[in-house]
Amino acid sequence: MSMTPPPGWYRDPHAPHLERWWDGTAWTEHRRAPEAAAGPLPPPGEGGTGGGRAKAVALTTAGAVLVAAVVTGAVFLGGDDGDPGTRTGPTATAPPPAPRTSPPSPSTSPSESPAGAPAVVEDPLNGITFPLPDGWVRPENVAEDDVVMTTDGTYDCPGEGSVCRHGLVVSRTVTASDETSPELLAKEDIPEAADEAFHEDAVGRRPYGGLESHEVVKSGPVAVAGRAGYLVRWRVTTAEGPGGYVQSLVFPSSVGTGSPVLVRYVFDAGEDGPPLADMDRITEGIRSVTDADSGGGVGSSIGPTD
Known part of the structure; x- marks a missing residue:
């Protein structure tokens, strides 16, 4: 019925x-x-x-x-x-029509960085980020391996070679040694870092005419992203040009194999070189990608040593 x-x-x-x-x-x-x-x-x-x-x-x-x-x-x-x-009986009701809405107003794309956000570069292999100070850029057309940032622009090398840069920062994983002590690794790396930066390049040229001498201007423990590291900084004299500074920084990694992280800093010493304080600024700003709020920075115990 x-x-x-x-x-x-x-x-x-x-x-x-x-x-x-x-x-x-x-x-x-x-x-x-x-x-x-x-x-x-x-x-x-x-x-x-x-x-x-x-x-x-x-x-x-x-x-x-x-x-x-x-x-x-x-x-x-x-x-x-x-x-x-x-059929649709008389007790059924249709919903009222949806109100007209104005088209959404243009907004900032989610992919854009918020205004005023600090610039950083990431080393995904070692799970860390670096602050990008004024005058520094992400690497482009750089022959050196593992470079994370350079100063902006190039210039004619004072010695052999084509072009040089006033500054660069390299981030690597220490895999050639079973040693885990940041102090020993930093002290072992600094002579090699100085030779590669200011004595002779990978193809046998001497962009600064060769390395003549060096002096230790800073060494000691340092806190990096909440971990106990160690740095050694040399002032080097070259046969041509104003010479420069090279620093080896080593600290434990919290990702991957857990091998220590090695960061090299190479700065020209001339008036066109980056301020030496940028070495400390960059070190202070290193952060773990898994712990953005971790502490870091140059510890108070660091100072010039002979």
Whole structure:
């Protein structure tokens, strides 16, 4: 047995702000405002003796019916020859249309760095980041291995070779030695670092005419990204040019194989070279990528030694 609602006024599923007449079989085109409801009276012209009261209802709802008719048109639910029980019944309501919204205003792309954010470069192999001071850039067209930053621009080398840079920073993993002491590793590395930077390059040329002498200007323990490291800094004299500074910094790694990390600093000593304080600034700013809030920086125990 088909269960269909009896004839009466029900909420219009296509215009929820109105009521619509259900004749027991299908929706009619008669609509009215809910405020005008006064019981389940049949619409004008469909039987009953509403008399003047029905006429008043018709008059008060004529405007709403006209607007609803224009908006919704002559809409019938289902076909005329289907089972009324399978149609959308008069108790169903349609959700109100979604409000129009203005297009979103342009915004900063998520990929853009927030204004004022400090510039950093990352060494993913060793799991650390370095601050990028003013005057320094990410490496481009650099022949040396493992360079993480250089000073901006190049110049003609004073000795053999084509072009030189006023400063560079190299980050490597110590794999050629079983030694794990940062102090011993830094002291072992500093002569090699000085030779590669200021004595002879990989193809046998001497960009600064060769290394003539050196003096230790700083050495001692240092805290790097919350770990106990050690650094050694030399001032070197070259046959040509103003000479320079080279520093070997070693500290334990917290990623990968756990092999110590070696960071080399090479600075020209001339007036065009980077400020020597940048060595300490960069060291202080080294951070672990897994512990951005870790402590770091040059410890108070560091000072010049003979």
